[in-house]
Amino acid sequence: MAQDSPQQSTAAEGGSGAKTQKFKAEVSQVLSLVINSLYSNKEIFLRELISNAADALDKRRFESIEKPKLSPEGYAAKIRLIPDAEAKTLTVWDNGIGMGRTALAKDLGTVARSGTKEFAQKLAQAQKQGEVNLIGQFGVGFYSGYLVADRIDVVSRAAGSNDAHLWSSDGKESFSVEASERDEAGTSVVLHLADDQLDFLEEYKLRELVRRYSDFIDYPIELRVKREEDGETAYEYEAINRASALWTRPKSEISDEQYEEFYKHLTHDWEPALGRTHFAVEGTQMFSGLLFVPKNPPFDLLSPESKHGVRLYVRRVFIMDDCEELLPRWLRFVRGVVDSDDLPLNVSRELLQDSVVVRTIRKQVIRRVLDLLGEIAEQRPDDYQTFWQTFGSVLKEGLHFDPSHKDKIGKLLRYHSSRAEGLRSLSQYIEAMPEGQESIYYAQGPSLKMLETSPHLEQLRKRGYEVLFMVDGVDQWAIEGLGEFEGKSLVNAMEAGLDLGREPEVEGEAGEDDGEKKEDKDKDASRFASLLEACQKILDEHVSEVRISARLTDSPVCLVLPKGGLPAHLERLIRSYQQDLPVQKRILELNPDHPLVERLRALQESEPEGESLRTDVEMLYDQALLTEGSPLPDPARFAARVAKLMESRG
Numbered sequence: 001m002a003q004d005s006p007q008q009s010t011a012a013e014g015g016s017g018a019k020t021q022k023f024k025a026e027v028s029q030v031l032s033l034v035i036n037s038l039y040s041n042k043e044i045f046l047r048e049l050i051s052n053a054a055d056a057l058d059k060r061r062f063e064s065i066e067k068p069k070l071s072p073e074g075y076a077a078k079i080r081l082i083p084d085a086e087a088k089t090l091t092v093w094d095n096g097i098g099m100g101r102t103a104l105a106k107d108l109g110t111v112a113r114s115g116t117k118e119f120a121q122k123l124a125q126a127q128k129q130g131e132v133n134l135i136g137q138f139g140v141g142f143y144s145g146y147l148v149a150d151r152i153d154v155v156s157r158a159a160g161s162n163d164a165h166l167w168s169s170d171g172k173e174s175f176s177v178e179a180s181e182r183d184e185a186g187t188s189v190v191l192h193l194a195d196d197q198l199d200f201l202e203e204y205k206l207r208e209l210v211r212r213y214s215d216f217i218d219y220p221i222e223l224r225v226k227r228e229e230d231g232e233t234a235y236e237y238e239a240i241n242r243a244s245a246l247w248t249r250p251k252s253e254i255s256d257e258q259y260e261e262f263y264k265h266l267t268h269d270w271e272p273a274l275g276r277t278h279f280a281v282e283g284t285q286m287f288s289g290l291l292f293v294p295k296n297p298p299f300d301l302l303s304p305e306s307k308h309g310v311r312l313y314v315r316r317v318f319i320m321d322d323c324e325e326l327l328p329r330w331l332r333f334v335r336g337v338v339d340s341d342d343l344p345l346n347v348s349r350e351l352l353q354d355s356v357v358v359r360t361i362r363k364q365v366i367r368r369v370l371d372l373l374g375e376i377a378e379q380r381p382d383d384y385q386t387f388w389q390t391f392g393s394v395l396k397e398g399l400h401f402d403p404s405h406k407d408k409i410g411k412l413l414r415y416h417s418s419r420a421e422g423l424r425s426l427s428q429y430i431e432a433m434p435e436g437q438e439s440i441y442y443a444q445g446p447s448l449k450m451l452e453t454s455p456h457l458e459q460l461r462k463r464g465y466e467v468l469f470m471v472d473g474v475d476q477w478a479i480e481g482l483g484e485f486e487g488k489s490l491v492n493a494m495e496a497g498l499d500l501g502r503e504p505e506v507e508g509e510a511g512e513d514d515g516e517k518k519e520d521k522d523k524d525a526s527r528f529a530s531l532l533e534a535c536q537k538i539l540d541e542h543v544s545e546v547r548i549s550a551r552l553t554d555s556p557v558c559l560v561l562p563k564g565g566l567p568a569h570l571e572r573l574i575r576s577y578q579q580d581l582p583v584q585k586r587i588l589e590l591n592p593d594h595p596l597v598e599r600l601r602a603l604q605e606s607e608p609e610g611e612s613l614r615t616d617v618e619m620l621y622d623q624a625l626l627t628e629g630s631p632l633p634d635p636a637r638f639a640a641r642v643a644k645l646m647e648s649r650g
């Protein structure tokens with residue numbers, strides 16, 4: 001539904017040099033959605049605008065490191081709230097980095113983020129279903145001002161420039177930008193409050209909101225207050241927040257609510273985080289961190305461009321957002337801040353990449369987050385389930401990319417299984433293993449339903465062995481990264497060579513019974529030798545081998561993977577974007593105890609070259625494909641053959 005409009009189509013040139021431009025289509029859309037979804041929570045606009053002001057002060061502080069001129073003597077970074085009852089305006093003022101003409105038009109005229117259009121669509125969808133959470137994750141930012149204002153004027157002057165500009169809009173379709181004036185660099189966001197929003201001019205209300213939402217902002221937030229003295233009205237500014245970075249305060253002095261507000265300030269999330277870890281490390285290196293695991297996924301979680309969520313500070317000075325070096329990609333759902341005492345202020349990306357300091361911090365960050373997740377899993381299993389369903393597939397990537405953490409990640413894995421309702425951990429699985437079971441069995445497929453009825457698991461089920469079900473695309477390589485868990489190897493139940501105690505490697509443990517079975521199998525193999533050969537000839541194009549199965553009890557056939565092979569559903573998935581993927585032939589297994597297979601054997605003996613042998617073998621192969629959820633090479637042929645069979649029943 002989002003239609004792209006030209007980025008900034010000039011609609012009119014005002015007489016005073018004001019240039020009116022249309023918002024990008026997404027902006028109008030996001031604006032109307034913001035207004036509709038958040039109207040019962042209008043007060044968040046103040047938190048959003050104060051956050052923007054604080055970010056602008058951070059940026060100026062950061063740029064001053066290289067350009068000291070940007071912080072001249074006497075410069076004191078601050079945010080001011082200026083209520084004006086007569087004009088019915090509330091101004092959020094800062095002396096931060098400011099914006100020039102282009103930045104005003106670009107930053108406030110577009111939603112300056114990738115994926116906005118997708119987001120707007122998702123949001124509209126979510127809204128129809130009555131969910132408002134999404135909006136918070138995108139960070140409505142500046143536009144939330146329109147929750148309370150009919151018009152917003154932004155007067156801004158970029159640090160280092162003498163020119164100021166006025167951006168103005170009623171938040172409907174267009175905005176204008178024209179030359180203006182401002183005493184010093186920074187930005188004033190002037191909200192022309194709607195008539196029913198005049199409470200936001202009240203001192204007590206502003207104090208309360210700042211205390212609730214923005215107390216931890218590292219800069220003074222000053223409220224302009226009116227004083228009547230000797231019949232004269234005077235204004236003065238009074239700081240109304242504590243202005244110390246939250247993560248530098250001792251844990252015991254921070255309430256849950258303050259943590260929560262800080263989290264919302266950082267992330268714009270609508271809901272509280274699922275968990276947090278706040279730590280300070282002192283020793284050869286000093287750093288502190290305050291990290292959160294969100295409850296909701298950011299809308300671009302799975303996109304390769306999705307941002308990391310950890311901000312880097314050096315001695316309380318903001319250095320950068322999304323510091324990838326502090327956090328591996330498989331923890332990209334984590335949000336928070338890290339503050340180092342040891343990095344230089346002018347730290348560059350390159351320096352971060354091979355800094356020992358960063359490596360130490362990163363290790364610590366990973367450890368803390370995995371411990372936090374372990375704690376949630378243990379103490380709040382329901383919350384952990386929420387986490388797992390949302391971020392589990394991201395965490396699993398860690399097994400592949402950072403196998404050194406596989407023991408800890410292994411403990412955090414959860415899967416559906418052939419036995420239990422709900423999710424199982426590997427430890428629970430091991431605890432429930434019957435005597436004689438040595439390995440952890442898993443099966444991969446396109447859906448739980450398909451796996452539940454998969455013929456591959458018949459023998460395992462018969463023995464009472466539980467099988468973990470993996471239906472997530474990343475499971476394939478994640479599980480290869482894990483390899484084993486607590487000394488138990490992980491075995492793919494869909495792979496050839498699945499032998500529940502009869503293969504040579506476990507022969508040492510094989511009892512008499514197993515010995516007998518092996519003999520049976522050898523007998524089967526020779527009895528069926530010519531059938532196997534005939535099947536191979538008929539299906540040569542499709543399968544690499546036809547053999548007698550040890551895993552089937554009820555079904556006549558199934559297709560298994562060669563060792564380390566790619567499950568059929570993943571092969572199809574990969575082929576959909578990589579067409580030249582070589583075809584991987586699988587192995588057809590026949591159940592020697594099944595009457596159908598026995599019938600085939602007899603048929604092959606009596607009419608080795610007959611057409612009905614070919615038809616039956618092909619139909620069996622088609623059945624094997626159907627039970628695993630694969631498409632048939634020739635569905636019409638299969639349907640015709642089934643119809644014929646049904647007819648023949650009379």
Ligand code: ADP
Binds near residue numbers: 052056096098142187
């Ligand atoms: P976000 O802050 O989440 O990026 P916003 O819509 O709130 O999104 O703001 C868009 C952009 O406008 C910001 O990224 C920033 O570049 C600029 N901006 C907003 N407020 C200010 C301000 N007070 N000072 C300087 N730049 C600002």
